Structures are given as structure tokens and as C-alpha cells.
Amino acid sequence: MVVNRIYKPDHFDRFAVIPTDIFRKKGITMAASGLYCWLFSHDAKQKMTMAFIQGHFKDGKDAITSKIKELEQCGFLTREEVRNDGKFAGYNFRLNVPTIAEKTDAVNPHQSNNIYNIYNNNIQDNVQYDVQDNIQDNVQTLVQDNVQVHNKKNNIPRNVNLALKHFIALFPKKYQPQTDAQKLKWAQCLERVERIDGYDLREVYKMAKKLREDQFWSGNFLSILKLRNKDKNGILWVDRFMGMQQSGKPEAYKMIPNLIKFYKYNDPAGKPMIGAITKNAELDDFALVYKLGTTEYQNLKKYLDAKG
Numbered sequence: 001m002v003v004n005r006i007y008k009p010d011h012f013d014r015f016a017v018i019p020t021d022i023f024r025k026k027g028i029t030m031a032a033s034g035l036y037c038w039l040f041s042h043d044a045k046q047k048m049t050m051a052f053i054q055g056h057f058k059d060g061k062d063a064i065t066s067k068i069k070e071l072e073q074c075g076f077l078t079r080e081e082v083r084n085d086g087k088f089a090g091y092n093f094r095l096n097v098p099t100i101a102e103k104t105d106a107v108n109p110h111q112s113n114n115i116y117n118i119y120n121n122n123i124q125d126n127v128q129y130d131v132q133d134n135i136q137d138n139v140q141t142l143v144q145d146n147v148q149v150h151n152k153k154n155n156i157p158r159n160v161n162l163a164l165k166h167f168i169a170l171f172p173k174k175y176q177p178q179t180d181a182q183k184l185k186w187a188q189c190l191e192r193v194e195r196i197d198g199y200d201l202r203e204v205y206k207m208a209k210k211l212r213e214d215q216f217w218s219g220n221f222l223s224i225l226k227l228r229n230k231d232k233n234g235i236l237w238v239d240r241f242m243g244m245q246q247s248g249k250p251e252a253y254k255m256i257p258n259l260i261k262f263y264k265y266n267d268p269a270g271k272p273m274i275g276a277i278t279k280n281a282e283l284d285d286f287a288l289v290y291k292l293g294t295t296e297y298q299n300l301k302k303y304l305d306a307k308g
Contacts, residue, residue, distance in 0.1 A: 017040075018036075018037050018040050019040075019097045021076075021097060021098055022036050022037065022076060025074060025076075025098075028070065028074055029067070029070060031059070031063075031067050032067040032070040032071050032074075035053075035064070035067045035068070035071065036071055036076050036077065036095070038056070039077070039093060039095060040095055048092075048093050049090065050064070050065075074098070075096055075098045075181060075184065076095065076096055076098065077093060077094070077095055077096060078093075078094040078096060078188060079091050079092075079093060079094075080092045080093075080094060080192065080196060081196075082196075096155075156184075156187045156188065156191055157191060157194075159201070160187055160190050160191045160194065160201070161187060163190060163201045163205065164183065164186060164187050164190060166205060167186065167190065167205060167208060167224050168183075168186070170205075170208055170209055170212045171212065171222065171223070175222045175223060185225060186223075186224045186225065189224050189225050189227060189228050190204075190224065192228060193227055193228065193238055197228075197236065197238055197239070199238065199242060203242070204227070204238070204242070207241050207242055207244075208221070208224070208241075211241065213295075214251070214293065214295050214296060215293030215294055215295045215296065216251075216255065216291075216292060216293035216295070216296050217251075227241070240254065249303065250296060250299040250300045250302075250303050251296055251299070252288075252292050252296050252297070252299065252300040255291065255292055255296065256276055256278060256283070256288075256291065256292075257278065258278045258279040258280055259276060259277075259278055260276075260277045260278055260279060261276070261277055262274060262275070262276050262300065262304060263275050263276070263277070264304055267285070273285035274288055274297070274300060274301060274304065275288070276288055288300075
């Protein structure tokens with residue numbers, strides 16, 4: 001299992017060549033820009049941990065953490081949690097080249113030959129012409145690949161981009177991502193659900209569709225980003241949701257905190273009812289309908305009737 005490693009877009013491993021987008025991003029702090037450049041200077045063989053970063057800079061842990069979060073918010077960095085047998089093992093740092101670069105002022109525009117000029121001026125007096133030509137070709141390739149990365153939507157796989165529109169359509173317009181940055185976050189979430197959590201997006205879509213159709217979850221599952229958030233017990237919601245689908249038990253068993261058991265009883269008029277016993281209280285039929293919603297209550301009733 002690879003953990004605590006840094007991943008850069010293809011063709012950026014041989015040189016410490018920094019995408020100019022970080023220098024054109026308005027509103028970002030100099031410290032965050034510097035950290036991005038420093039991370040870019042390492043290759044994938046370097047074990048990258050918070051302790052390693054702190055050991056290089058005199059900034060404290062909180063300051064470094066805040067700059068990492070700033071880079072994440074701006075789309076320049078993705079911190080991927082790695083788990084080993086369900087336990088936290090560390091992070092991998094994935095450096096991104098944002099899909100959409102901000103407009104720049106005329107006095108300081110993007111120039112595709114800037115990187116070439118830097119390299120050419122530095123080595124002109126010290127190397128033979130054949131070596132210069134080789135470096136020129138490499139640098140020009142880097143510039144071209146930088147453009148290609150922009151066109152690949154931050155390296156999001158094609159199947160994820162195709163699935164994204166179907167996931168978006170599950171939600172009301174007011175909850176759908178409105179900007180390119182928001183859509184990218186949704187796409188990155190789905191990519192991690194597939195790559196890190198190991199789920200088939202087709203099965204995840206079926207699960208999400210079922211949740212959106214449920215009376216209870218339609219008001220509590222309002223964003224794909226929830227899938228990689230954790231509940232109060234530290235369990236990823238995607239694991240919890242998919243577990244609901246595979247266990248055979250209705251979701252009601254997950255929706256009642258500290259549940260001990262459900263049971264059937266009859267009211268004074270002889271009408272069948274359902275109650276629940278938890279560690280802290282006992283819930284009658286009326287309370288269960290309120291907590292579960294009509295759809296999930298009926299699913300629970302069918303399940304208990306089938307059990308006899």
C-alpha cells in the first residue's frame with residue numbers, strides 16, 4: 001500500500017517546473033503559493049508527511065495545515081486519505097493544475113516560452129549545443145503537456161465525467177453544483193469513491209437514486225460530497241449507505257440511534273403497530289413513522305412481517 005506520497009501531473013517529475021497558474025491565482029497567500037512550489041519540487045519517491053513538511057519550514061503545524069487547506073480550496077491540491085483495513089494510515093498529496101485559469105492582466109500574461117527562456121538563459125554558457133537542443137525539446141514538451149492537463153479536466157477519468165451528469169440529475173436544481181469548481185469537487189468525490197473506496201459507480205448511482213427517492217433521505221442526502229464525509233462514528237457515509245443496500249435489512253435499522261430491537265404490537269383497537277427499544281428510550285408506532293418517514297416505515301413493516 002502506497003501512502004504519504006506526492007503525485008504530480010505527468011511529465012513534471014524530471015524538473016522543478018511549476019505551472020504558472022499558481023502565480024496567476026488572485027487572492028491566494030504567498031505562503032500557500034510557496035508551499036505548492038516546494039511540494040512540486042519533490043518526486044513521488046519522497047515520503048511526504050506532515051512531520052516532513054514541518055521539519056523543513058519554521059512555520060508551526062497549524063500554519064502549514066491552513067495553507068494546505070487553502071490550496072485544497074483553490075483546487076491546486078487534493079489530500080487523499082489512505083486506509084488500511086479500515087484504519088487511517090496517512091495521506092497522499094495529489095498536486096493539480098486547475099482546469100480553468102484566471103484571467104491575467106496585460107502587463108503579466110501567460111507566455112508559453114517563459115519556461116524555455118529560463119532554462120535557455122541558465123545553461124547557454126555551460127553546455128554544448130546538442131545538450132541545449134535536448135533541454136529545449138523537453139521544456140517545450142512540458143509546456144504542451146501542461147496545456148493537455150488543462151484539457152483533461154484535472155485528470156478526472158472519462159467514465160467519471162460521463163457518470164457525473166447522471167448523479168447531478170438526481171438532485172433538485174438548487175442543490176446541484178452551479179460553478180465549474182463545484183462540479184470538479186463532485187467529480188473528484190466520485191473518482192475517490194471508485195479509486196480509493198473501491199465501489200462501482202453504477203452501483204453507487206443505484207444506491208444514490210434510491211436514497212433520493214426515499215422520504216427521509218431525500219431531505220438529508222443533498223450532495224454527492226456527503227458520500228466521503230464521516231458519520232459520528234467515523235464511518236464514511238458511502239460505506240454506510242452501500243452497507244444498507246447489501247445487508248438485506250431495511251435502512252430503518254441504521255436510522256434509529258442506539259437501536260436494540262424492533263417489535264410488533266397491537267393498539268387497543270387491534271391495529272398492528274411497530275415499536276422500537278433503544279438504549280435510552282422506547283419508541284411507539286407514531287414516533288417511528290415520524291423518524292423514519294412513510295416509505296421506510298413501510299419497508300420495515302414488510303421486513304418484520306416476512307420474518308414472522
